[in-house]
Amino acid sequence: MxxxxxxxxxxxxxxxxxxxxxxxxxxxxxxxxxxxxxxxPGEYRLQPLQLPRFLGWFLARSLVAGWDVSRRLLAPTLEIAPGERQVALALPEGSPRWLLANLLSLMPGTLSVEVQGQALLLHCLDTRQDVHADVAEAERRVARLFGLELRPKEDPWPWHWS
Structure with a gap:
């Protein structure tokens, strides 16, 4: 293929x-x-029929996020609160998790810093936003793209950096 x-x-x-x-x-x-x-080749395979839906979501989400970042940075008062957030991951190791981390780095306003075990460390333009909900939605989309069921999340780091 x-x-x-x-x-x-x-x-x-x-x-x-x-x-x-x-x-x-x-x-x-x-x-x-x-x-x-x-x-x-890994054990996970993309579901080709899910690809158009995934790409449509990614494009729409990128445009909305790009508009939000532009609005914030061009505002007279800089409406940002940069920082890092840790997020527990439900996707399995391998291609799904790799795709999620890179996908989030492509979205305006977030940058994947490190994946360690079941956790992802993200740098965010505005830590006041619900980063966890955005990541959970991206995880659901990636899981659907691979035809996976998400497993329950665990708190991978009992200590918190933020």
Whole structure:
């Protein structure tokens, strides 16, 4: 599947130019070998039918968050309270958790700092917002994308940094 996606990407990048396939076959094969070595197949698989719904949610959420960050930073009084928040994770280790951490870093206003065990440390632009609810919603979306049931969360760090 990954090989087909890489070949499709090459097709798009070369505007379907048939002459580019001589070099393209070598590039696609090399990128595929490297990607399999760096990111070996895991036990979790994306549910392709969930992908459009997930991407729609991600795009809408990114636009709303981007607008909020812009509004805050351009306001006459800087309406931010930066800091870190720890969040217990319900997603299993591996691809789902990796995707969640990177997804949250792509959202305006949050940056994943560290994943340690069952916890995620986030840097937030405004710690007064309900970060836990936003992360829980993102976790539900990622779980649905992988076809997973979320397990109950535990408090991974009995001490609290905030």
């Amino acid at each position: 990954k090989l087909l996606l890489l070949a499709g990407l090459w097709l798009v990048l070369t505007n379907g130019n048939a002459e580019a396939w001589g070099f393209g076959l070598a590039v696609v094969a090399l990128v595929w070998v490297i990607s399999v070595r760096l990111f070996p």
